[in-house]
Amino acid sequence: MAPLYLSPKELHPSTIMRPIGDCHLGTETELKLELSADAADTLLGSGLLGEPVSVEPLTSIYFDTPDHQVWQGGYSLRIRSVGEAHIQTVKATGPNNAIFARSEWEAPVTGNTPVIDYSTPLKAELDIDATAPIPQFSTSVKRHRWNVDQDGSKIEVALDTGLVVAGDRQTQIRELELELKDGKPNALFVLARRIEAIVPIHFGVASKAERGYRLLGEQTTAYKAEAVHLDRELRVSASFQIIAEACLRQFRLNESILLDRANPSALHQARVSLRRLRSAFSLYKAVLVDAESRRLKDELKWLTGVLGTARNIDVLIARAGSSDIRVRLLEARDSAYDDVLNALYSSRAKALMLDVNEWLRCGEYLTLSETTEIRNGPVVDFAIETLDRHRKKLKKRGKSLVEADDEHRHEARKAAKKLRYACEFLSSLFTSKQAERRYAKFIKSMEELQDELGLLNDMATAPTVVHELELDSHPDAEPLVAVGNREKLLNAAQSSLDDLMERKRFWRG
Incomplete structure (x- = not known):
């Protein structure tokens, strides 16, 4: 039976x-x-x-x-x-x-x-x-x-x-x-x-x-992104809903910690969850053509920015050691965390969470005639096209990293982040042993590239953050902006990008 x-x-x-x-x-x-x-x-x-x-x-x-x-x-x-x-x-x-x-x-x-x-x-x-x-x-x-x-x-x-x-x-x-x-x-x-x-x-x-x-079990201090599981029989729109829900869940788990106490790890992961969600909007932009999609993405950018200000100070504090400048940074962080709490408790943020959850399940994007074909299409075909497109974009924007200016390297960093998130969102659709081996190698190369591009970005942005905090002339400011050997990082980033481009694509047989 x-x-x-x-x-x-x-x-x-x-x-x-x-x-x-x-x-x-x-x-x-x-x-x-x-x-x-x-x-x-x-x-x-x-x-x-x-x-x-x-x-x-x-x-x-x-x-x-x-x-x-x-x-x-x-x-x-x-x-x-x-x-x-x-x-x-x-x-x-x-x-x-x-x-x-x-x-x-x-x-x-x-x-x-x-x-x-x-x-x-x-x-x-x-x-x-x-x-x-x-x-x-x-x-x-x-x-x-x-x-x-x-x-x-x-x-x-x-x-x-x-x-x-x-x-x-x-x-x-x-x-x-x-x-x-x-x-x-x-x-x-x-x-x-x-x-x-x-x-x-x-x-x-x-x-x-x-x-x-x-x-x-052990009480956690922050919640990292959980694995996203997509069935190969899903429609494209349903796959987006699952991905977006995973991002919203990670945000809420970390927001709950932040509302209780200042916590750098939870703030970082809350910001990561919003960045992942915004990336999902970009990955599925062919489906999300309604006006509400654009408005919500802008609102998510606002909230991400509020968290980002506090996160930038947390990064500087980690470099400050026990110097006198640390006291000034801690004062600035207290103010930034107050801004975070004010934002999270604001009517704007509460309306955003209601709006994005309602739109996700009942929004106009689910019924627009101009997106019917791609919205109802097979998710595997969509995933392959999306991963190919973002790999190509990273390859283009990552050319000559050593000679490029900070703005172009920042664009390469954003392209790398979007490809990384796309891989994590869509990898469960490719489950053969070969695909899993290729995915592990692909992600390892991506992690190395992102680490190096991240340090280069910190090197470029740290002086601006220090200036905004009016700490330029402080005698202990130098360690905050000297985050590594620039030439060495540039060469390492270029090597990691070249290695990534040579990796076999796990989404291709």
């Missing part, structure tokens, strides 16, 4: 919930918002959502094998207790996860003992032994629930306030989930804007399961 299981790649956000045996399989179309404690109280007292249809305590236990095979395999497993009832839920995470829609498998069980069979991917895909999962952590929340009619669409709203507990560690939960039950996805954003008019909100990208696993 064939297993009663469909993999997440066979699903689409428009898939409706349908029964498979006693298990319900489908995708959630939802927005998850994070609130402060004061915001949660204000929302409850506002009357915006009316009277809740229910207020109930929910306790969930999350299970996994001792070596976390479930989580590492891209899923979470929990049993939730509601009164006398027990509901087991398996959710896709990691590469199978999305901000806006997630695959899940749900079924009633008896007590707090997981059922591992072919109705979920835990057996069908991961081959988890039925007796292997054990409790890892738990959540305990009070859930307020409303049914909201927004412009004819039916939305279930749930506010969870409580704790995630793992051993002697715990973290608070204040989550507001808007789940579309029937109607149009853009209704979720209309309701989110109504809520944002009353209380500050931030998009939530970390699930309760993810919070729990963090408590079990």
Whole structure:
């Protein structure tokens, strides 16, 4: 008998919930918002959502094998207790996860003992032994629930306030989930804007399961970009959505750290995520021809710039050692970080996050007639053409790096960065052993080139940053601008570029 299981790649956000045996399989179309404690109280007292249809305590236990095979395999497993009832839920995470829609498998069980069979991917895909999962952590929340009619669409709203507990560690939960039950996805954003008019909100990208696993391990200080997984059967527009969501997720994870404390690593990674997202806009410019695409890219450039000012000072501080100039730099950094916080808390930044998330899923670019052919075309063909084009652009702009001026070298650096991001975004489409070997060598050469071009860029821009901080005449300013041997770096960069151009393209057979 064939297993009663469909993999997440066979699903689409428009898939409706349908029964498979006693298990319900489908995708959630939802927005998850994070609130402060004061915001949660204000929302409850506002009357915006009316009277809740229910207020109930929910306790969930999350299970996994001792070596976390479930989580590492891209899923979470929990049993939730509601009164006398027990509901087991398996959710896709990691590469199978999305901000806006997630695959899940749900079924009633008896007590707090997981059922591992072919109705979920835990057996069908991961081959988890039925007796292997054990409790890892738990959540305990009070859930307020409303049914909201927004412009004819039916939305279930749930506010969870409580704790995630793992051993002697715990973290608070204040989550507001808007789940579309029937109607149009853009209704979720209309309701989110109504809520944002009353209380500050931030998009939530970390699930309760993810919070729990963090408590079990080391607490991170910054989040690097996660691998992007694209299926070869995707349309071009869908591949862009997956890439953009990955960038937005990285930004929000690091923004959450920045809103809590000044953190150079988190600021750097937040800036990287925005640069990656802007690069994705450029890579897919043939699809993104609508006016809103251009406006959003400009807004992302603004926010990237605010973070960039603080990042430039952080770089100088790392070179300053214990000299007197360090005190001046730390004062300048405090001011720059205040500007970062003001920007992140501003109505402009909050509107940007709402706008870009709504546009990503419901924007005009998805329906324009002039882009129908390329938008709905095969992603592999698009990837090959895109990688070829950006490799050619780097080759052209990287000619004679030694003789070129700083402006032309900066253009070569930007071309190298775009090619690097394109490789990282699209590499999962090329999975043969040969492609993987070529990719590893190609990326290594790219990393060397970017490091050298980065140092040359620092050498060119550091004097400007020092001047803007009015530190030109400081006796300790010299180490801030003397970042290396210029001639040696130029020759090394040219050698790395030549080596890169000789590498076989992993996207070509």
